[in-house]
Amino acid sequence: MIFEIYIWVLSFISVFVALLWVIVNYTSKNYKIDNIKLKDLPFVTVAVPVWNEEDTIIPTLNSILHQNYPKDKIEIIVVDDKSSDSTFDVVKKFIKNGNYSNINLIRHKLNLGKAGALNTALKIARGGFFWVYDADSISSRNLLKNMITRFFEQGNSDVAAVVAITLIKNKGNWIAKMQRLEYIMAAFVRKLLGSVDTLHITNALSLFRTKVIRNLGGYDTGNLTEDLEIALKLRYNGYRIVMCENGNFHTNVPETMRKMWMQRVRWFRGFIHNNIKYRKFIFNKNFGLLGLFQIPIEVFFLLIVFISVIVFSYHFLDILIDFIFEIYIKRFGIFDFTYPGIQQLILNTNFKLLFPSTVVLILGLYLYLSAHDYVGEKWRFYIPSLLYLFVYPIFRSMQWVHALVLELFRAERKW
């Protein structure tokens, strides 16, 4: 009975949240209008933290250099965080061969992590805007200009960061394909968060006001998700974050289960750690909808995940044990059953589960299609879609539990 009630509560929450997103999507305005022409584009510092990126760094630098942006308004700072491969030499040779005077290469004597590398770049940055650019990313040509434009839109003087739509570069195997869907949905969710002014995350390609992040002390070294931390720090200090919906960038995602698992566990540990660090957001009306709804519901969902893992594991184990006994006792007799007629099929339907599941599935599909439409990607139903919709959530729940256990036992925070 407790399980049944739990399923009902869970279904109600799922229907509510799915409906909320549908309404937000329906009522939100589209920012894909390039109607602001800046006469004088500001100077931008592009910070590229690198660690063992010898294979990906050159296309990344080329992507920055090919931005449709005045060359004299960009400086690139590549910070090599004590790579053990030839990244440093590869970049050095690239600068020398291309005679790029606007690329500054710095080498750390110690590995300080991504946040440390970004702080190094931040210290010497000359630009009024600080573009964090992951070393395995390729952006569309007008992205920087479009991102900058958002800072100068009317009413955006309190915007301290602009984030871009992230899509994936490598689409080789099913693990990457599954993440492709995840990134599409994530971009869409960020758009929705942006429409109700609750966006509180930055990503691999985010543009900041240099002065603001410098005044706030820069990046938190040792933080597993420095991009989330800086975003929460900005929001905590009254700044806003907005999406740039014109253009996107492509980044690499892990192609093995192990690497993906470790990456997600790191992200989730970062989520837990940073939400504890910025717990004053929760139910704080000073932060508007972000404090009163968005962050509390994220924390609440985290609790739901943990409870669900326990409840469903117990229930699944119960069914599994019974099934094993049934097979053991009945042997092949387990396959002896008669097909029910239509009337029996309807009468045997478990409405308690079917009805909310169907509603959530329909709303989910609508959001799934809208997300594809939003990022301009073709949607199709293939095996990775099914895995993403029905199998991945199970893995994701286990990754959350793994992250929580590591945080509870204060396991070492390392990349």
Place this chain on the structure above:
Amino acid sequence: MLFTALLLALVIFVAGLYAGFLLDSYRIGNADNSLLNKQLDVDSFVIEKDFFETFGAKDCSLLLNRVQALGGDLADIGNTLARYDAKSISHGDYYEVLKRKYFLFEIKTYTLKRQMIDICPDDESNIILFFYNVENNQYSLNQGYVLDNIVKKYKNTVVLSFDKDFNDTALRSFVSYYNVTTAPTIVVNFHKKFEGYTPEYLITQNLKE
């Protein structure tokens, strides 16, 4: 927006509840109808038995087959009731009434079968009573699988299942008559009682081929 979403979610849930409620009523009607038919079958059988006894024109084969068929149909109704009950949204009390009706029919069928043995002693069929409980019931479930196997192999066997803790005076008397204290407990052909989980071979040793 929050309020609209909440309101819509509530509307959807109320609609879902209502649809579930309608389906539940339909299920109740369906199960009730089956039990009503069963009551008519039992009445018909009793009239037929009385007729044969009164006029001395007994046809043992026919009567035994009919009482056996009554037991078999009851097992199907029992399974259906259990499935519906597990899926019910409302009508918990109705299901209790239906279950009560069902157990009473089973006792009635069992009694009729016993009476038939006196009239037709050459009966070649088997009847098994199966007392289960709902709480912590893995042993009862396993016993149910064993009995499913037996019914498949021995076509002349009928199993009548009872929730040993169900609150009904007749059922309590029945449970007390067989001194059932644990679940599962089974009684084979009126006399042989097994307590706890009983493997298939032990039961089949006591069955008529």
